[in-house]
Amino acid sequence: MSQIRKPPTMADIARVTGVSPMTVSRAFKTDSLISKETRDAILKAAEDLGYVFDATASNLRSQKTDFVAVTIPSINNANFADTVGGLSETLAARNMQILLGYTNYDMQEEERLIEQLLRRKPEAIVVTGGKHTARARKLLENAPIPVIETWDVPAEPIGRFVGFSNAGVVRGMVDHLVRTGYSRIAFIGGDVGRDTRGSDRRQGFLEAMRQHGLDTSRLIAAGPPPISMREGANAMARLLEQFPDTEAVICVSDLSAFGALTECQRRGMRVPEDISIGGFGAYEIGSICVPTLTTIDAHARDIGRKTGSLLLDILDGKQDVGDVLIKPQLIVRESTR
Amino acid sequence: MSQIRKPPTMADIARVTGVSPMTVSRAFKTDSLISKETRDAILKAAEDLGYVFDATASNLRSQKTDFVAVTIPSINNANFADTVGGLSETLAARNMQILLGYTNYDMQEEERLIEQLLRRKPEAIVVTGGKHTARARKLLENAPIPVIETWDVPAEPIGRFVGFSNAGVVRGMVDHLVRTGYSRIAFIGGDVGRDTRGSDRRQGFLEAMRQHGLDTSRLIAAGPPPISMREGANAMARLLEQFPDTEAVICVSDLSAFGALTECQRRGMRVPEDISIGGFGAYEIGSICVPTLTTIDAHARDIGRKTGSLLLDILDGKQDVGDVLIKPQLIVRESTR
DNA sequence: TAGTTGGATGGTATCGATAACAAAGGCGTT
DNA sequence: AACGCCTTTGTTATCGATACCATCCAACTA
Known part of the structure; x- marks a missing residue:
């Protein structure tokens, strides 16, 4: 089970095969100049000895x-x-x-x-x-x-x-929702300052809302990233308490969006009839849950x-x-x- | 932007600091014997030169x-x-x-x-x-x-x-379902022969069902692992066609279980009233979806x-x-x- | 036949850090 | 004053593969 003697090196194989260590080295490189017989003999000897190529030595020498x-x-x-x-x-x-x-x-x-x-x-x-x-x-x-x-x-x-642009994708989502006729739109994201991409998305939300002349106060900070499904659900609960008339929510990811969705379901709210939900990331869950989630695929x-x-x-x-x-x-x- | 001269080594730091390379080496090991002044001087020189420790050399020498x-x-x-x-x-x-x-x-x-x-x-x-x-x-x-x-x-x-024991956990799940009063129980898993843990779980299902003297034919192979939510949904569709009177389904993971759940929801079936679903893995989704999923936590x-x-x-x-x-x-x- | 070419192989030094051992100097003890 | 001990530093050899250059020999050309 455990080896006492130390593992064989190329030098050992060279000794057994009767060639120089240099030739052994060449046998392990696919594109090198070496005859088929020599290579086969070396590879066989290596297999017999249980040789394992030492990448640490190779790394150092070859840089x-x-x-x-x-x-x-x-x-x-x-x-x-x-x-x-x-x-x-x-x-x-x-x-x-x-x-x-x-x-x-x-x-x-x-x-x-x-x-x-x-x-x-x-x-x-x-x-x-x-x-x-x-x-x-x-x-x-x-x-x-x-x-x-x-x-x-x-x-x-x-x-x-x-x-x-993480800000850009959320702007696109806001634009779409506004075009569809929403105006009371909220954003659920992580705490500012940690997840920089999440912060950028939130920033994109703010910019787009301002541009459309809409209220930007519907912001829920769901804790330090990553925002879980559970935190998405909790955030949705807080949102519905603070801003019961919200028409649509954009979540920082599909996972929090799904959490938000389940919170609505538990409260007997219909999505999208009572409230719309958008996510981010094109996670599989968003394509299969009921109802499926509007999202952004970042590829x-x-x-x-x-x-x-x-x-x-x-x-x-x-x-x-x-x-x-x-x-x-x-x-x-x-x-x- | 790109460096032309090659990166400094410990020898370079030694030259600059006026000590031996060995002392430089010691300065980078936390527990080694070296005076505070020497170490500080060396670390400062290293910082100035933009030195990056070379793990490849260290690895080779120290094995x-x-x-x-x-x-x-x-x-x-x-x-x-x-x-x-x-x-x-x-x-x-x-x-x-x-x-x-x-x-x-x-x-x-x-x-x-x-x-x-x-x-x-x-x-x-x-x-x-x-x-x-x-x-x-x-x-x-x-x-x-x-x-x-x-x-x-x-x-x-x-x-x-x-x-x-992967077989054991599924046996436990079957036992629980049988105890609760089910007898027409199905299993949704991956194709046999690839995912060995998945195969073991399926085996556990078969053993337990036989032990209880129940029908073991309700087996759906959902494709090569990993089984996605989508594949879980498709498998559920096939199951409901082949064995419409199935009372409970055990899925190889919570992900396929959730897929199966969505398929039921789309068909207007109630879970667990019309059919029960069990999963495996204690994924977050199972703890938050509606209804939440019975599962096995493998820790x-x-x-x-x-x-x-x-x-x-x-x-x-x-x-x-x-x-x-x-x-x-x-x-x-x-x-x- | 002599010269040339190119494929196959060997010899030596080296990549950069550090293990192992040696040594220098400071300090306290008797 | 002499000795031993401990802390700090230096010297040398080495980990194992391979870059680089040299060499050998068979085959081919002129």
Whole structure:
């Protein structure tokens, strides 16, 4: 069960096979110059000895790790998970491995995390969001690798970005609701100051409402992000108490929107007849619950895929690479008239 | 924006500060013997030069990576995400980093992944599930590090395990439903042969039904795992066509259970009056949807935390470490009578 | 036949940090 | 004053794979 002797190295295989360590090394690289017989003999010896390639040594000498560092706010969020999935599938073609870290929606934690990740000498770093602490920004700027910011359009991009305007998407939702005939519209979001994308969405709500000359006081802060279904339900309860005449609610995500929906159902209110609900993120739940939820699809997986191919282009030294502006899409479903 | 000269090393800091590289190295280790003045001078020089610690070199020389390799079926599953979260928070105390890989519910892919992960020389490896390909098993057995299997009670454990009987939990659910007075009970799960935990749950269903002398033919295969809400809804539709007199359904997860619930709602059926529904996993949705879902809480986060502390105990050389048997808990809610 | 080409292989130094050991200096004790 | 001990710092070798350059030899050309 447990090994006492230490694991074999390429030198051991070389000894057994009667070749030089250099040749053993070549046998493990797919595109190298080596005869088929030699390679087969080496691979067989490796299998027999139970050899496991040592990436730490390879990394140091070749100054390549095949790591791509990625920070996301939370692993428990289908949107970010999808982005990581899309990125992962794109990078798999190059045998690159994702080194994932969670910031827990905290810029301080992000800073700490970025520092830790950079120590592992990744080939590139992908961060979620376009706002960072001063120190984190400096770390990223000084890093000798490509930096990509996602899920946002940074005020001052560090490297390239793949994102969209979080304020813009909510403006679009407000515009749609106003066009449909609503005017008493509320917003349920997280506490200001933590989730920067959430704050941007709330900002977009305020701007759009002002532009339409509508009341902007219907704001419910549902606690620190991420806002759960339960917190969405609680926020809806508070909203209905404070502003019983509200006609429509925009929630910071489909999860809180679903929570809000269940609160209405428990109170015997009909959606959308008595109140309309809009979400964000095109989570599966919004497409299947009763009634289905009007939402905004940010194309989370696509963000990951496009980040991946942008990254590969940069690493390949392509010259004409540019930022990628994602076009989120309003999906009107049963929860709004 | 981009650096031309190559990043500074400890040797550079040593030159600037007028000490030996060894002393610089010591300045970065918290518990080492070094005077406060020297350390401060070194850290300041490091900051000025924009030094970033090189973990690849450190890893090679010290033969320690502080990596813990983890395989999970899918990142897009709140249960496994919770387990990773619990593990992550436990390991954070030791500054260990999780190296995560997704098997996509595929044992072949798991084998490939385990091989890739072992190359990075992790300090330990945590795999989800207790069934593996022969080669994967061999790789794990030969690995000179602790191996922990989770979310299952392996027939032949490789190292330690932190899990529960997937068949057992469903047996418990069936027993409960039978006790409550149901007899025409169905099971909605994934296709056999892929998701081993899902297959075990289905097996538990069959065993329990036979034990009670009940009809075991009400089985719906909803496609390859993971089973989405949509697939749960479709499966429910098929179930209602094939076996319209079904009294209760057990779904392989809360997500498919919720899908099944929505299908009933769209058909104007009442839950639990017309049909009862049970799920698995204690996802948030089951605690908030209308009606709330009867489910089984496998204590996903707890599995992660316990795996973490078991791991630390093993790495610390504790002698009395044993397997951890998780006690999943039946939570009876509104979706069953 | 001599010269050239290119595929296959070997030798050596090196990536950057640190384990292991050595040594210098300060302080207290007898 | 001599000794030992502890704190702080330095020296050297090393982790394991591979970049770089050299070499060998068979096959082909002129």
